[in-house]
Amino acid sequence: MHTAASNQSLYLRFFGYSRTAVEEYLTVLSRPASRTHQALTARVGSRLVGIAAFERLTGDTAEVALLVADDHHERGIGALLMEHLAQAARNNGIRRFQADVLGENDLALRMVHDLGWAAQMRYHDGIARVVADLAPDTATPPVGPHS
Numbered sequence: 321m322h323t324a325a326s327n328q329s330l331y332l333r334f335f336g337y338s339r340t341a342v343e344e345y346l347t348v349l350s351r352p353a354s355r356t357h358q359a360l361t362a363r364v365g366s367r368l369v370g371i372a373a374f375e376r377l378t379g380d381t382a383e384v385a386l387l388v389a390d391d392h393h394e395r396g397i398g399a400l401l402m403e404h405l406a407q408a409a410r411n412n413g414i415r416r417f418q419a420d421v422l423g424e425n426d427l428a429l430r431m432v433h434d435l436g437w438a439a440q441m442r443y444h445d446g447i448a449r450v451v452a453d454l455a456p457d458t459a460t461p462p463v464g465p466h467s
Contacts, residue, residue, distance in 0.1 A: 326390050357373070357374065357376070358412070359371060362388075370387065370389065371401070372385065372398070372401035373386075374408075374409050381414065381418055381451075386402060388401075398431055399431055403435065415453065417450075422446065422447060423443060429450075438455070
């Protein structure tokens with residue numbers, strides 16, 4: 321998926337165009353799941369079209385990251401991955417997701433809003449530090465095998 325990502329997608333996700341940085345990040349993502357790290361993928365047929373992951377920072381906060389294939393943007397894949405990832409995080413004692421998002425990344429910022437999470441955004445030098453509370457919304461059905 322990352323090899324087909326446009327330069328714009330790489331820039332919005334990794335704040336640069338380095339495909340080497342993407343390769344290094346994939347090594348981090350491929351570690352076994354634990355209480356401090358999880359990655360989820362979305363596939364259409366056999367094609368990987370999305371990946372979301374968290375890395376615990378401290379206590380009950382984790383950094384979160386998301387990448388969706390260019391030709392699958394705005395189809396709800398990112399939001400679905402984030403909802404499932406949030407449930408996995410809550411199951412591991414994580415209560416907040418944190419992400420640095422380029423201010424021009426309208427899709428990511430809109431998704432945070434659309435997910436309905438209580439989020440704080442602080443901007444500095446064109447980058448939004450987003451901190452989202454993962455407390456489940458009573459209006460949102462639970463995600464998981466028993467939902």
